Amino acid sequence: MKTANQDIKPVTTKINENGNIEIGGCDLTDLANKYGTPLYIFDEATIRAMAKSYKDAFKDYPKINMMFAAKAFMTKAICRIMQQEGFGLDLCSGGEIYTAKNAGFDMSNTLFNGNNKSFDELNFAIEAGVKTISVDNFFELALLNDIAKSHNKQVKILLRITPGIECHTHEYIQTGHLDSKFGFDLTQLDEAVELIIDEYKNLDFTGLHAHIGSQIFEKQVYYDEVGVIFKELKRIKDKYSITLTQVNLGGGLGIKYTKDDEPISVYDFAKTLIESIEKHSKEYEIEEPEIFIEPGRSMVGTSGVTIYTAGSSKKVPKGRKYQAVDGGMSDNARPSLYQAKYTVEIANKPEVKELAKVTIAGKHCESGDILAKDIMLPETEEGDIICFYSTGAYGYSMSSNYNRVLKPAAVLVNNGKSDIIINRLTYEQLCESDIIPDRLN
Numbered sequence: 441m442k443t444a445n446q447d448i449k450p451v452t453t454k455i456n457e458n459g460n461i462e463i464g465g466c467d468l469t470d471l472a473n474k475y476g477t478p479l480y481i482f483d484e485a486t487i488r489a490m491a492k493s494y495k496d497a498f499k500d501y502p503k504i505n506m507m508f509a510a511k512a513f514m515t516k517a518i519c520r521i522m523q524q525e526g527f528g529l530d531l532c533s534g535g536e537i538y539t540a541k542n543a544g545f546d547m548s549n550t551l552f553n554g555n556n557k558s559f560d561e562l563n564f565a566i567e568a569g570v571k572t573i574s575v576d577n578f579f580e581l582a583l584l585n586d587i588a589k590s591h592n593k594q595v596k597i598l599l600r601i602t603p604g605i606e607c608h609t610h611e612y613i614q615t616g617h618l619d620s621k622f623g624f625d626l627t628q629l630d631e632a633v634e635l636i637i638d639e640y641k642n643l644d645f646t647g648l649h650a651h652i653g654s655q656i657f658e659k660q661v662y663y664d665e666v667g668v669i670f671k672e673l674k675r676i677k678d679k680y681s682i683t684l685t686q687v688n689l690g691g692g693l694g695i696k697y698t699k700d701d702e703p704i705s706v707y708d709f710a711k712t713l714i715e716s717i718e719k720h721s722k723e724y725e726i727e728e729p730e731i732f733i734e735p736g737r738s739m740v741g742t743s744g745v746t747i748y749t750a751g752s753s754k755k756v757p758k759g760r761k762y763q764a765v766d767g768g769m770s771d772n773a774r775p776s777l778y779q780a781k782y783t784v785e786i787a788n789k790p791e792v793k794e795l796a797k798v799t800i801a802g803k804h805c806e807s808g809d810i811l812a813k814d815i816m817l818p819e820t821e822e823g824d825i826i827c828f829y830s831t832g833a834y835g836y837s838m839s840s841n842y843n844r845v846l847k848p849a850a851v852l853v854n855n856g857k858s859d860i861i862i863n864r865l866t867y868e869q870l871c872e873s874d875i876i877p878d879r880l881n
């Protein structure tokens with residue numbers, strides 16, 4: 441069965457009676473008028489459809505824990521939706537822990553990842569009641585044990601490992617290959633286990649964690665990931681008589697940015713994992729463990745679009761047409777960071793058949809600030825509302841105030857209603873943290 445991550449557009453997208461693009465029952469040009477641009481728009485129905493697909497797909501594996509990888513898009517409203525859908529949260533910084541807590545999220549359904557968690561962050565995680573911490577390295581093992589001891593607590597931990605699986609994704613978003621900054625190399629695992637057994641009495645070692653990369657389209661790498669981890673479970677059981685009951689397989693399922701992308705469905709993803717879990721549990725004679733998955737991009741990516749207003753344009757003599765918009769690399773860093781490609785339409789004239797080649801440029805003082813290069817669109821004009829699809833993941837979460845540009849607002853749309861979930865930053869807020877020291881007066 442097809443799932444929403446296999447479509448480019450949110451599930452409610454249509455062209456309405458005014459000939460404009462509508463999402464969640466809201467005309468994008470109306471949203472532009474009401475809230476201004478650039479604007480992130482999130483379709484609640486698509487987020488919930490993805491949540492439902494994940495739950496359906498794993499219903500035959502009751503020992504599943506789905507943890508939304510908050511790094512993809514973290515706000516208080518999203519925390520609320522994830523909680524309603526029965527998802528936990530994979531958190532990766534003090535700020536994400538704070539946001540979850542501040543949103544009233546059930547912290548007993550959270551875990552904490554990261555390759556350089558600070559003393560303050562680990563301390564805060566324990567105080568805030570984060571359930572499990574995925575320990576990344578030797579330094580953190582010692583640090584966390586000390587902190588746990590000072591709280592007189594046993595802290596549940598997983599050990600993050602690099603399973604040595606290469607997947608075909610952008611180098612910057614690969615994480616599971618051997619030369620990676622994340623996790624213990626498999627050859628270091630025994631040393632870590634022995635330290636836990638002999639010295640770190642405040643750590644309750646319950647399982648292993650791996651994350652092999654992001655925007656993954658292949659099934660085989662997931663199958664193999666389970667194999668590598670289960671082999672370690674078996675080895676640890678035989679060598680140390682420790683039965684690990686939890687395995688965190690990370691996130692990574694891809695979404696469709698352009699027609700050339702062919703992500704697998706959530707059902708195929710789940711089927712692959714479950715088949716591999718069953719096969720390897722039998723092979724290694726271990727009880728099927730509790731499984732965690734941490735989908736980020738696939739949960740929210742397709743639900744989000746960004747709209748911009750077209751401003752100046754430039755036709756280079758015998759060269760390109762550049763159409764500038766009122767946002768750019770500050771609200772979507774992905775094109776300049778990863779050469780990421782998007783599907784683009786003009787919300788106020790999606791049906792015009794005659795197309796021309798155009799490059800959509802951001803407004804930042806930087807030549808590399810190009811949002812989409814050489815794409816085919818109806819002739820762009822000043823005032824057009826330009827819609828970029830599938831910006832829901834790693835768009836807002838990687839946004840900045842570069843050039844002191846204000847971070848855009850975000851709205852959640854559903855059944856013709858739109859609600860602000862993030863206010864547009866204001867000029868006052870922009871200067872709020874700035875201080876002129878007395879000696880400069």
Ligand code: LLP
Pocket residue numbers: 509511512530553613615651653654655690691692693734735736737738774778833834838
């Ligand atoms: N778990 C861990 C430990 C992770 O490091 C990540 C993502 C996830 C889960 C969620 O992966 P997802 O399901 O979203 O693929 N900024 C990049 C993506 C970086 C992903 C980092 N880790 C981008 O915009 O493509």
